[in-house]
Amino acid sequence: MVSNPKELIPIIDELGYVIEEELATVLFLMLKLEKPLLLEGNPGVGKTRIAYILSKLLDYELVRLQCYEGLDVNNAIYEWNYQKQILAIKLHEHSGKTTREKEDLIFGEDYLLKRPLLKAISSDRPCVLLIDEIDRADEEFEAFLLELLSDFQISIPELGTIRSAFKPLVVLTSNRTRELSDALKRRCLYHWVNYPSMDKEIRIIKKHLPDIEERLAEQIASYVDRIRNLKLDKAPGIAETIDWARGIALLNGSSEAMVQSLACLLKSDHDIKRVMEDIF
Amino acid sequence: MDHYTDYSSFTGALIGFVQQARSHGFPAGIQCSCDAVATALHGIWWDLEQFEFALAALFCTDKEERERFRAVFDRFWKPKGSRVRQKTEYKNQKRVFQQQNRIAVMVGTGKTTESENSEESRNTSGANAKETLKKTDFSQLTEEQSALLDELAEKLLREMSLRIRRKRKKAKKGAIDMGASIRKNIQNGGALIDLARLKRKKQRYRLLVLLDVSGSMDKYSFYLLKFLWTLKSHFKHIEAFVFSTLLMRITDEISEKNLASALRNVSQTASHWSGGTQIGACLKIFNEHYAKRFLNGNTLTIILSDGLDTGEPDVLEEAMQKVRLRSRKVVWLNPLKGMQGYEPIQRGMQAAMPALHHFGAAHNLESLLILENILTDA
Numbered sequence: 001m002v003s004n005p006k007e008l009i010p011i012i013d014e015l016g017y018v019i020e021e022e023l024a025t026v027l028f029l030m031l032k033l034e035k036p037l038l039l040e041g042n043p044g045v046g047k048t049r050i051a052y053i054l055s056k057l058l059d060y061e062l063v064r065l066q067c068y069e070g071l072d073v074n075n076a077i078y079e080w081n082y083q084k085q086i087l088a089i090k091l092h093e094h095s096g097k098t099t100r101e102k103e104d105l106i107f108g109e110d111y112l113l114k115r116p117l118l119k120a121i122s123s124d125r126p127c128v129l130l131i132d133e134i135d136r137a138d139e140e141f142e143a144f145l146l147e148l149l150s151d152f153q154i155s156i157p158e159l160g161t162i163r164s165a166f167k168p169l170v171v172l173t174s175n176r177t178r179e180l181s182d183a184l185k186r187r188c189l190y191h192w193v194n195y196p197s198m199d200k201e202i203r204i205i206k207k208h209l210p211d212i213e214e215r216l217a218e219q220i221a222s223y224v225d226r227i228r229n230l231k232l233d234k235a236p237g238i239a240e241t242i243d244w245a246r247g248i249a250l251l252n253g254s255s256e257a258m259v260q261s262l263a264c265l266l267k268s269d270h271d272i273k274r275v276m277e278d279i280f
Numbered sequence: 281m282d283h284y285t286d287y288s289s290f291t292g293a294l295i296g297f298v299q300q301a302r303s304h305g306f307p308a309g310i311q312c313s314c315d316a317v318a319t320a321l322h323g324i325w326w327d328l329e330q331f332e333f334a335l336a337a338l339f340c341t342d343k344e345e346r347e348r349f350r351a352v353f354d355r356f357w358k359p360k361g362s363r364v365r366q367k368t369e370y371k372n373q374k375r376v377f378q379q380q381n382r383i384a385v386m387v388g389t390g391k392t393t394e395s396e397n398s399e400e401s402r403n404t405s406g407a408n409a410k411e412t413l414k415k416t417d418f419s420q421l422t423e424e425q426s427a428l429l430d431e432l433a434e435k436l437l438r439e440m441s442l443r444i445r446r447k448r449k450k451a452k453k454g455a456i457d458m459g460a461s462i463r464k465n466i467q468n469g470g471a472l473i474d475l476a477r478l479k480r481k482k483q484r485y486r487l488l489v490l491l492d493v494s495g496s497m498d499k500y501s502f503y504l505l506k507f508l509w510t511l512k513s514h515f516k517h518i519e520a521f522v523f524s525t526l527l528m529r530i531t532d533e534i535s536e537k538n539l540a541s542a543l544r545n546v547s548q549t550a551s552h553w554s555g556g557t558q559i560g561a562c563l564k565i566f567n568e569h570y571a572k573r574f575l576n577g578n579t580l581t582i583i584l585s586d587g588l589d590t591g592e593p594d595v596l597e598e599a600m601q602k603v604r605l606r607s608r609k610v611v612w613l614n615p616l617k618g619m620q621g622y623e624p625i626q627r628g629m630q631a632a633m634p635a636l637h638h639f640g641a642a643h644n645l646e647s648l649l650i651l652e653n654i655l656t657d658a
Contacts, residue, residue, distance in 0.1 A: 003323065004323065005324065005330055005333075006330075021329070021330065021333065022333040022336075025324065025330050025333035025334050025337070026333065026334070026337040028322075028324075028334075029319060029322075029324070029334050029337055029338075032318070032319075032322050033315055033318055033319070035315070037337075040342070040343065069576075079459075080458075080459050080462075082458040082459065082462060085462055086462065086470055089462075089466065089469065089470030090470055093469055093470070099466055099467060102466060103463075103466060106462075175572075176342075176343075176572070176573060177572050177573055177576065178573055178574075178576065179342075179573065182307060182341060185307075185341035185342075186307060186309065186311075186341070189337040189338060190336075190337055190340050190341055190342070190346075191337055192340075192342075192343040192346050231568055
């Protein structure tokens with residue numbers, strides 16, 4: 001593997017992600033220290049992409065857990081396949097098995113539905129575990145994650161403890177809609193992902209749209225930069241910039257096309273009005 | 281020792297730096313020191329910039345800390361010539377501190393000795409006196425009464441939080457727990473006769489309090505702040521802000537166990553105490569910077585203000601609508617409402633009214649205790 005963060009930059013660039021030295025250093029450290037990485041930043045700055053890039057870089061499987069309010073252990077780790085269990089009980093009604101045997105049967109691995117966390121832990125290949133938008137999950141779930149992140153093992157009362165053969169690489173992302181607990185943060189490397197600089201954004205646009213004219217890319221990046229400074233309800237992220245660039249390219253790249261395809265960039269009536277007044 | 285040249289070995293300097301960071305409030309534990317050394321062992325130290333990136337990832341836990349980290353790092357690791365800048369910064373800090381101290385005195389947190397009279401009056405007060413005290417307008421309180429009121433408020437709030445907790449516990453049965461039901465019914469051959477139920481999920485709600493500390497609120501803001509502190513010690517999820525012409529988050533300041541030091545903390549940081557009122561502008565700032573973090577659609581927002589806004593009513597109206605969209609309930613408590621014949625006809629109040637779920641008074645303890653009903657529903 002690489003011996004210096006700087007060596008990571010061209011490799012990751014090759015994979016289609018424009019990376020800065022700071023983030024490259026953090027990723028390098030994550031690989032060497034085997035610590036989870038917590039990425040915070042505004043929506044649409046490419047936090048989730050980093051996990052995908054990591055899995056591509058190392059050729060690991062990517063396991064993704066999307067968090068939401070009310071996410072519980074059943075949906076994150078495992079659940080018993082109840083329908084199958086009921087059927088099994090019915091099938092074995094007259095088989096002469098004892099209750100004990102029946103219980104062992106229906107609480108076997110065949111009847112277990114693996115959810116992302118258990119999948120990542122019990123995988124026989126190393127994997128990248130992406131826990132997306134952790135700030136949306138409840139605090140109880142966060143507390144549970146703590147245990148997982150320190151031991152990488154899960155106990156299922158009916159089956160016993162499952163330990164991971166390979167420690168998964170964990171990437172957590174958060175939009176900072178609420179503060180995460182200090183205990184969780186302490187276990188992770190932390191990196192704040194900022195909106196890209198204009199120069200970086202130009203490179204990103206060119207990466208995704210290799211045929212785009214240099215001048216148009218610059219123009220787009222400079223507009224987006226100004227739009228972000230407007231304090232809109234929803235500032236455009238990188239994905240929106242790329243969509244916009246694509247839209248403009250499709251509509252022959254004229255300056256009218258920029259206005260016509262604004263819908264790619266801005267997602268609220270109020271914002272579009274602001275931008276039309278202040279910038280165009 | 282605050283520079284790497286003060287240490288004889290690199291590891292020593294690194295440990296010294298961890299300690300330095302700790303003293304600057306970074307949550308750097310022992311694990312952190314180990315990781316820092318491991319980082320250096322991987323060769324990330326000869327490039328100073330890279331070294332900063334790596335240590336920042338280890339030491340910082342949010343964006344603000346990341347911004348602060350640079351200065352601490354530079355002071356320790358950059359060659360000594362470049363440290364002049366920090367010294368002047370320090371001088372400035374000192375001046376700011378003195379200024380804040382003045383404000384603390386102004387607010388009245390300087391006094392710590394309790395007058396002897398209050399001891400006397402405490403002994404003579406009965407149930408009736410307490411009832412009267414509950415109804416006394418904050419602006420009419422004498423010093424002795426004020427001390428008594430603190431005690432009473434503390435007691436009543438404690439009872440209130442207990443009642444709320446109990447009411448919440450007494451909730452209905454939850455949904456059917458399939459897993460547990462099957463296990464329970466194996467002996468019946470799988471026929472689901474006896475159902476197991478889930479416990480109903482505890483409702484998570486948050487409380488956000490925005491307290492007006494502008495000049496027109498002077499008579500009340502001090503008591504309301506105390507009330508806020510008491511509330512904070514009984515309800516876990518409270519975020520608190522004060523505003524006048526500026527908006528400031530004081531959640532950490534009022535988390536202090538000791539009331540006097542909590543108040544001192546607040547007055548030291550709130551330089552805009554007794555200023556003008558720009559409710560709309562402050563709420564706008566709140567919406568821009570904090571709303572996404574603190575309002576999650578399940579938040580009870582309480583605004584404590586007299587609504588005498590000097591800003592544009594349009595700004596206030598729009599900001600209030602946004603707060604309403606993100607909150608479960610918006611409550612405005614206005615000390616002026618305690619006056620006889622008060623009508624919310626000021627421009628500011630008029631602009632805010634459509635966004636409110638509840639509009640109440642906040643001029644005495646009794647009016648604040650009515651919050652119980654709102655807090656229970658929340």
